[in-house]
Amino acid sequence: MSTPTLLLVDDDKFVRNLLKDAIQDSGLEVRLLEASDGQEGLEVATRERPAVMLLDLFMPRRSGLEVLAAMKDSSPDTRVLIISSMDAEPVVAQAMSAGAVGFVGKPFHPLEIALAVRQALAH
Amino acid sequence: MSNYWIGDSLGRVLGPLTLQSLRELVGSGRLKAVTRASRDGSSWVPIEQLNEVRDLLAAAASAASPAAEQQQAERLRQQVQALRNAPAHQVFGVKSDAPLEELRGAFFRLARRYSPEHLSAHTHPELRKAHAEIAELLARRMREVEAQLTPRATPVAGTGTPPKGSRAAQQQAPAYSYSVDEFVGLQMGRHERLQVTIKVSARNVGIFTDHRIINLQAGGLFLPTDKPLKLGTKVDLVLDFEQPERQLRLRSSVIWEYTLDDGKQPRGYGLGLADLRPEERAFVEEFLRTQRSPAPTTSG
Numbered sequence: 001m002s003t004p005t006l007l008l009v010d011d012d013k014f015v016r017n018l019l020k021d022a023i024q025d026s027g028l029e030v031r032l033l034e035a036s037d038g039q040e041g042l043e044v045a046t047r048e049r050p051a052v053m054l055l056d057l058f059m060p061r062r063s064g065l066e067v068l069a070a071m072k073d074s075s076p077d078t079r080v081l082i083i084s085s086m087d088a089e090p091v092v093a094q095a096m097s098a099g100a101v102g103f104v105g106k107p108f109h110p111l112e113i114a115l116a117v118r119q120a121l122a123h
Numbered sequence: 124m125s126n127y128w129i130g131d132s133l134g135r136v137l138g139p140l141t142l143q144s145l146r147e148l149v150g151s152g153r154l155k156a157v158t159r160a161s162r163d164g165s166s167w168v169p170i171e172q173l174n175e176v177r178d179l180l181a182a183a184a185s186a187a188s189p190a191a192e193q194q195q196a197e198r199l200r201q202q203v204q205a206l207r208n209a210p211a212h213q214v215f216g217v218k219s220d221a222p223l224e225e226l227r228g229a230f231f232r233l234a235r236r237y238s239p240e241h242l243s244a245h246t247h248p249e250l251r252k253a254h255a256e257i258a259e260l261l262a263r264r265m266r267e268v269e270a271q272l273t274p275r276a277t278p279v280a281g282t283g284t285p286p287k288g289s290r291a292a293q294q295q296a297p298a299y300s301y302s303v304d305e306f307v308g309l310q311m312g313r314h315e316r317l318q319v320t321i322k323v324s325a326r327n328v329g330i331f332t333d334h335r336i337i338n339l340q341a342g343g344l345f346l347p348t349d350k351p352l353k354l355g356t357k358v359d360l361v362l363d364f365e366q367p368e369r370q371l372r373l374r375s376s377v378i379w380e381y382t383l384d385d386g387k388q389p390r391g392y393g394l395g396l397a398d399l400r401p402e403e404r405a406f407v408e409e410f411l412r413t414q415r416s417p418a419p420t421t422s423g
Contacts, residue, residue: 011133013373013374014372014374015308017359017398018307018308019308020374021357057137058136058137059135059136060133060134060136061134062136063136063137063138064137065139065140066138066139085153086148087153087235088144088148089147090147091144091148094141105232105235106309107238107306107307107308107309108306109234109301109307110299110305111227112227112231115227
């Protein structure tokens with residue numbers, strides 16, 4: 001089986017680095033790609049069709065909710081996991097009904113990320 | 124249904140949000156950085172001018188008074204007292220036979236709610252302390268749960284993780300203390316990672332080239348200093364280039380340390396630049412080339 005691709009979309013590089021650490025430290029064998037805003041995230045996802053996308057919501061150029069909606073056409077098989085500090089209940093509900101497979105709030109715990117990614121890969 | 128967008132001074136946007144989502148975000152105090160709002164994603168007004176949330180903004184301002192925060196701190200303290208000897212499932216609000224996965228999920232949600240990172244810098248010290256007490260209680264209970272339900276794990280504060288890629292790393296999850304310090308991703312450059320900012324100019328471009336082992340060609344840079352960092356220290360590196368102006372933010376770690384004062388090698392530490400993209404590397408190489416070129420003369 002080929003190594004699954006994970007796409008990290010967050011405008012903060014340090015957050016992307018923390019996510020990378022959490023995933024790599026968990027022992028998951030994945031190919032990691034990254035994008036620094038919503039527009040770039042959508043472009044990379046359309047081109048690379050990752051198995052899982054870790055998506056921030058509050059970003060320049062295109063918000064995570066807009067990216068999530070566009071993913072239905074651009075890469076419908078990608079499982080989208082939201083990682084955001086905007087984790088109020090109605091926002092979580094909005095994201096989940098728009099097709100996200102999970103929602104992790106910020107600040108996050110590395111184990112939480114590892115577990116959520118494993119779950120998304122198995123989805 | 125009406126839609127709303129919110130934005131901040133950095134150009135970040137979030138939308139389309141339902142009115143319920145927007146009001147919940149404002150009411151919960153999560154929009155500290157948000158400065159503007161829109162009903163169509165293109166015409167923006169200061170968020171204070173959006174009638175739909177004015178009442179919440181006013182309420183939030185009055186709720187943040189020192190007296191109100193002290194009262195809140197007292198209420199939280201009473202909760203901690205009541206839960207101090209309670210079993211984990213009661214503390215986490217799940218059934219007594221809840222599986223580990225559910226306990227972890229409940230813990231993560233509660234720990235995040237009481238994370239001091241959600242408090243503003245002006246929060247009353249008593250309220251901050253009460254949050255820390257709750258977070259500590261939650262972490263302690265979670266460690267007990269892990270010890271009980273995953274006997275092979277040894278979640279002890281301060282323990283490290285096995286080397287990446289090793290068999291041990293793949294077989295055993297890293298041990299966690301579940302303390303607030305392990306929750307990351309909101310305010311960067313703190314906790315386990317060290318933040319190093321270097322202003323790069325003609326005066327110090329040697330950090331990329333002068334060391335015989337740790338240099339750009341080998342995928343690193345060397346910082347001469349009397350106080351070297353320990354090997355393996357994770358560093359969030361910010362390189363501020365002077366001319367042309369550009370900032371590179373890189374994930375890095377200490378790959379070389381030399382502490383001997385024997386005159387054979389400079390004392391200091393080397394940082395790995397494995398995270399450097401090809402385009403960023405090309406920029407650094409071009410920067411080095413221009414800084415090292417002799418200045419053009421006008422004679423002739």
